[in-house]
């Protein structure tokens with residue numbers, strides 16, 4: 001219904017690419033917390049960063065189901081951190097470049113991002129609170145032909161190793177939602193510093209805390225219009241949240257498939273585990289939940305691809321799919337008994353990585369707030385025109 005023969009051959013070739021170029025390095029990247037630079041270039045050379053980018057900027061301008069395949073197959077490599085590094089570059093940083101960047105910014109940064117020569121990150125969350133985006137404290141003060149940026153950001157994916165940063169800051173401290181703007185900052189600009197954070201999961205991904213100390217950037221690095229930062233961020237959240245919903249159904253599917261295989265091979269009380277009715281029913285339940293989320297996520301992808309503004313549905317996708325994935329992965333780990341707890345088997349990392357789903361990119365509580373406002377208060381979120 002959603003995937004053509006071309007999609008399926010893309011899936012096959014991307015799978016093979018991941019097995020050959022990525023899988024042999026994953027354990028090292030997970031251990032060191034750093035992804036080697038060469039793989040970014042390989043992704044760029046293969047066109048994987050430009051699936052959704054217009055041809056004018058060297059992208060492939062393909063429909064969103066290529067993105068779905070990109071996300072699903074990345075999850076099945078079983079390194080949430082590696083997957084996050086790739087999709088945060090291609091779909092967080094690059095989405096802002098593509099939608100709000102000036103022609104000059106796109107020529108210089110978007111093309112190089114598609115090629116894998118430059119890596120980006122998106123800096124919204126601040127140490128004082130991430131959920132209240134409009135309450136951020138970082139400032140951007142206009143001085144002649146420059147902006148001076150001050151403040152700090154935290155939990156930023158690709159926050160240490162990226163080459164450029166897409167940063168939200170207040171241009172008008174007296175206005176909450178209309179006082180925020182988006183800027184592009186080169187990593188090597190004086191006054192930018194970053195510290196790597198240690199964390200439960202996503203261990204291959206470098207998550208950084210970033211400080212801006214009187215960072216002077218040209219006024220031409222303003223992205224889009226001054227004061228429109230909040231609606232830009234909200235507009236792109238629909239895609240980001242759907243991405244996290246798709247990631248969730250894909251990693252849960254991986255967990256179910258792995259558990260089924262394991263149960264066919266593992267013996268207990270003279271039988272393989274997949275003969276025990278209690279476990280069979282559990283698997284039936286898990287597979288049903290994965291399938292329900294997957295079908296919903298595909299339907300919403302189709303609508304987003306058709307140009308519908310799916311804020312409510314993308315929020316529902318992330319809310320339900322990430323909760324489902326955590327539970328399914330918890331139960332799948334149980335099927336492996338002690339081996340589920342061992343690093344040698346995939347479930348331990350999968351469980352750690354999955355836990356970020358209900359936190360990053362809008363917590364489940366915030367998603368419920370948005371959904372409640374839409375369905376109870378009949379609030380209507382409109383796209384920017």
Ligand SMILES: Cc1cc2nc3c(=O)[nH]c(=O)nc-3n(C[C@H](O)[C@H](O)[C@H](O)COP(=O)(O)OP(=O)(O)OC[C@H]3O[C@@H](n4cnc5c(N)ncnc54)[C@H](O)[C@@H]3O)c2cc1C
Pocket residue numbers: 088121122123124125126127128129130131132154155156157158199202207356359360361362363364365366369
């Ligand atoms: C590994 C990782 C990678 C990340 N990558 C990025 C990135 O690339 N870029 C970026 O900008 N951010 C990133 N984030 C940040 C992430 O989006 C935030 O952590 C998230 O939005 C929550 O913000 P917070 O951590 O400040 O929690 P807080 O806002 O302090 O919230 C704490 C708790 O209170 C709850 N809460 C807050 N307000 C309400 C309310 N009104 N009603 C009910 N409950 C509420 C929250 O749901 C949460 O449970 C990342 C985070 C992590 C951990």
